[in-house]
């Protein structure tokens with residue numbers, strides 16, 4: 523692999539998660555040291571570590587779904603089969619939810635995205651600005667397909683302290699329309715304008731280009747990396763998810779390769795859907811598992827509920843039989859998330 527690409531990615535993840543965490547993860551995934559992961563000794567040590575750490579963990583990442591409406595029709599995304607009614611979260615609801623959790627926890631990061639295209643929401647810039655002003659230490663990021671980020675939106679977006687933008691592009695000129703049903707020229711133009719403006723304004727926002735590897739684009743992955751890595755802070759290509767068993771046409775299903783570990787996401791993250799429900803995680807696109815509603819209840823009450831505590835206990839006993847988790851393809855190396 524290209525050394526320049528590796529260095530660039532290392533720099534991006536160090537900025538995002540801190541140098542020591544990025545370094546440990548690099549050692550345990552990209553060097554011969556990876557052979558120790560999931561050996562019996564490793565498992566013994568880290569199981570003890572997990573049990574010790576679990577009781578003390580406080581959530582750090584908040585994800586709020588500002589809308590579940592989307593203008594794309596991606597072939598690998600269950601949005602096309604989602605039964606939840608489309609909605610945009612009102613500004614007042616967003617503030618209420620954010621204030622509810624921030625008065626109880628010291629969150630590090632807020633992701634304003636969920637199971638929709640966040641820029642369908644005309645108030646998203648106000649929501650980012652509100653979070654920036656009221657909670658200056660909170661890092662705000664978004665995941666977008668970039669198709670709606672016109673020059674005017676970009677100018678306003680770069681007027682905020684947005685910390686990271688992940689562009690889900692998933693293709694090149696050859697296959698993009700087939701995969702996402704959007705116009706490649708428009709998307710590329712929008713991203714290039716944002717990258718140019720970021721440079722001109724010396725805005726600190728981190729930019730990440732992401733592509734899910736599918737049979738439709740696998741021959742063009744190198745072109746994708748070569749083109750975008752010269753321009754953005756990071757390029758991430760990754761194996762497809764089947765959304766906890768929901769998308770049956772995904773061919774490269776990732777199988778658990780070793781021991782499955784308790785999912786750190788349940789301790790570290792709070793995922794809120796567009797109606798204010800606290801749900802299992804971003805895999806739960808139908809909001810099947812709800813722990814409570816932040817428009818009506820205090821977050822501490824929800825996190826201390828029997829339903830939620832029992833879920834954590836089951837995970838610590840390596841019982842992954844809960845709906846959604848049982849088919850999850852996201853956690854085969856999650857032991858690393860506990861130690862890194």
Ligand code: SF4
Nearest residue numbers: 785803805846847850
């Ligand atoms: S195990 Fe998978 S489905 Fe369950 S909370 Fe973690 S990421 Fe979500």
